[in-house]
Amino acid sequence: MIPNGYLIFEDESFLDSTVAKMNALRKSGQFCDVRLQVCGHELMAHRAVLACCSPYLFEIFNSDAEPHGVSHVTFEDLDPEAVEILLNYAYTAQLKADKDLVKEVYSAAKRFKMERVKQICGDYLLSKIDSQNAISLRNFASSMGDGRLLGKVDAFIQDNLLEVSEQEDFLKLPRLKLEVMLEDNLTLPSNGKLYSKVLSWVQRSLWENGDHLERLMEEVQTLYYSPDHKLVDGGLVIEGHSEVFGGEEDHLQFVQKKPVRESTQRQMSCSSSGSLSPSNQAANVPKQTARREWKYIASEKTANNIYLCLAVLDGVLCVIFLHGRSSPQTSPSATPCLMKSLSFEAQPEELEEHPLSPMHYARSGLGTAALNGKLIAAGGYNREECLRTVECYDPKEDHWTFIAPMRTPRARFQMAVLMGQLYVIGGSNGHSDELSCGEAYDPHADEWAQIPELRTNRCNAGVCSLNNKLYVVGGSDPCGQKGLKNCDAFDPVTKTWSNCASLNISTCPHSTIYFTKFCTHDLNCQTFNLIDGVSELGRHQAAVCELDGFMYAIGGAESWNCLNTVERYNPDNNTWTLVAPMNVARRGAAVAVHAGKPVTGTWVIWEHF
Structure with a gap:
């Protein structure tokens, strides 16, 4: 053309x-x-x-x-x-x-x-996108700084949180566990307000109190929701204080009353080097807010007063488990957390209290045992540090001395004496990693030696010696989502581990399954892994001891639910049998045999918070 x-x-x-x-x-x-x-x-x-x-x-x-x-x-x-x-x-x-x-x-x-x-x-x-790859895709979108992609992934997670929560990527995320104590007839606020308060609490814990996010995740954090709809520190309620740090506002002004750590004191004392003083640190909170992301993503109420949440805390994608607990008097399976209890499941003679010499180190989550007439305290957490040090108490001298430190820092473990040697098994190394390694202490040589590893990484397991073997009972699985029911026995002669009978399986009349694995009809059902009406009952933080040739596993917890049940192990036929339950559910309790009396008078169990 x-x-x-x-x-x-x-x-x-x-x-x-x-x-x-x-x-x-x-x-x-x-x-x-x-x-x-x-x-x-x-x-x-x-x-x-x-x-x-x-x-x-x-x-x-x-x-x-x-x-x-x-x-x-x-x-x-x-x-x-x-x-x-x-x-x-x-x-x-x-x-x-x-x-x-x-x-x-x-x-x-x-x-x-x-x-x-x-x-x-x-x-x-x-x-x-699907429930299996949603977390990895969110991590990718976050690393790329793509707000559009991030928003769409978050929307998918909001609609499919329960399915996402069952996937491996989700189970590997850091976990923050919160227990919120509730007065009778109270319920927690709606999800948005609830987690706005939680995020504010974490911010204040990190910025004003010098905590680290990893430390907050090592133990269950206890808060208290008052009848006037205000949130207070559970520790303050225990101590009889009533200082309130937040009300109906979406942003909670929360300050935990804990001592300033030594590392924080050292930093604050060097004002000439540019470190922040406490007042300057509080003044700089807005600047820190701008550096890291804080975001509530999604949550589900999986059962009555039990919540599962996905959130970004200080730039870290985290899972928050939150359980609202009623007054402990409502059920023998509830956890008594609002009062320091002096109750015990025994009838010993009247106990006289008098202060003893303190240890050289403050410790929580430590292991204890009696060896050659002396008390051994090993490992545990001392604020920022997971300890290797071991202290020995002489009751005659009322004096603590150091013995050889363990080869591995560890906490949240139990230990026992077998054939004149002290054994420590599993635990946590202070980096949210459960351990499979164990050690044996020779008091004559004053040294520790490695023993063969457990088949399963675990912490908060019960440890007991029985018939010249060392038994490890239950504990927390590597993901920290549930209690274990499997038990293992160690032979110090052959230096080998073998399986023994697992803890009991009980039956629940209900069959509905939620992510938290609680029976939705009855939270006191103490069940897990509901499959066709049958559930596996696992335990962590249980007290374990030997008495008259039997081993007893006492209380503990399965996920959030504290247990009052007690099981007895018979090594002759390798079986566990349920015996009479305690009157109060307990986890993290201590147990000791007193005067060789029958079951009703042999256990002295103190509450542990």
């Missing part, structure tokens, strides 16, 4: 032919004037083409001191295959990537500022 004397011709195949030839020239290295060094791989290309597709590379090329020379651009953190895919796209307008490379292509497109490719990759990832 020739209007007005001009020749106009459109060659529909020219563009496709040209870009194909240009891409062929790139791959053969002809006329190329830029080299991309990507993790040891060299990729050739033409500056003009890349500058048109990538604003990032345009800026680099435009600032070259020698624009007519061959440019070298190095990338040490990108995938060579992903960059090759982007080069093909730059020349052909076709994006073709294997599904396993889409995230790498996204990362490279982000660096090159190729927004259209980022969006296409993000949409593809969203089209493949």
Whole structure:
């Protein structure tokens, strides 16, 4: 067609032919004037083409001191295959990537500022989202700083939290466990207000009190929800105080009354070096808020006053388990936490109290045992540190001395004496990791030696010697989600572990299953893993002792639910039998045999908070 004397011709195949030839020239290295060094791989290309597709590379090329020379651009953190895919796209307008490379292509497109490719990759990832990959995709979106992708992933998690919570990625997330004590006839506020208060509590714990997030997660944190709808520190209620740090406001002004740690004191004393004083530290809270992300993502009320939440705390994706507990008098399975109880399950003669010499180190979650007429206290937590040190108390001298330290720092474990040696098994190393290793202490040589490892990493397990063998009963699984029911026996002669009978299986009349594994009809049912009406009852933080040739596992907890049940192990037929339950459910209690009396008069059990 020739209007007005001009020749106009459109060659529909020219563009496709040209870009194909240009891409062929790139791959053969002809006329190329830029080299991309990507993790040891060299990729050739033409500056003009890349500058048109990538604003990032345009800026680099435009600032070259020698624009007519061959440019070298190095990338040490990108995938060579992903960059090759982007080069093909730059020349052909076709994006073709294997599904396993889409995230790498996204990362490279982000660096090159190729927004259209980022969006296409993000949409593809969203089209493949399911409960199994939601957490890993959220972590990726967060690392990329993609608010659009992050928002859509969070929306998916909000709609499918229970399914997501059953996946391996979710179970590996850090966990914060909270118990909120409730007066009778009170319920917790709605999810939004509830977790706004929780996030504020964590912020104040970190910033005003010098806590670390890892430390908060090592133990269950106890709070108290008052009848006037205010949240107070459970420790203050125990001590008889009533100081209130928050009310109906969404943001709770919460300060835990704990002593300032030595490391914090040292930092504050060096004002000349720029460290913060307490007042300056509080004044700088807004600046810290801006540095890290704090976000409530999703939550589910899985049973009466039991909540599961996913949130970002100080930039860390975390799971929050929250359990609202009623007054302990409502049920023998409830945990008595609001009063310091002096009750015991025995009838010993009247006990006289008098202060003894203190240990050299403050310890929580430690192991104790009697050895050669002396008391041994080993490991435990001392604020920031998981301890290796071991102290020995002589009751005749009322004096503590150090003995050889353990080879491994550990806490949340029990220990026992077997054939004249002291054994420590499992526990936690202070980094949220459960241990499988164990050690034996020889008092004559004053040294510790490793013993064969357990088959299962565990902490909060019961340990007891019986018939020249060492038994490890229950404990917490490596994910910390449930109590274990399996038990193991160690033979010090052959130095081998063997399985023994598991703790009892009881029957629940209800069959509904929720993530928390509590029976939704009756939270006092003390059940776990409900399958066709049968549940496995596991225990952690149980008290374990030997009496008259039997081993007793007393109380403890299964997930959130404290137990008042007691089981007795008979080594002759390798069986556990349920015996009379305690009057009060307990976890983390201590047990001792007193005067060899029958069951009703042999246990002295003190509450532990």
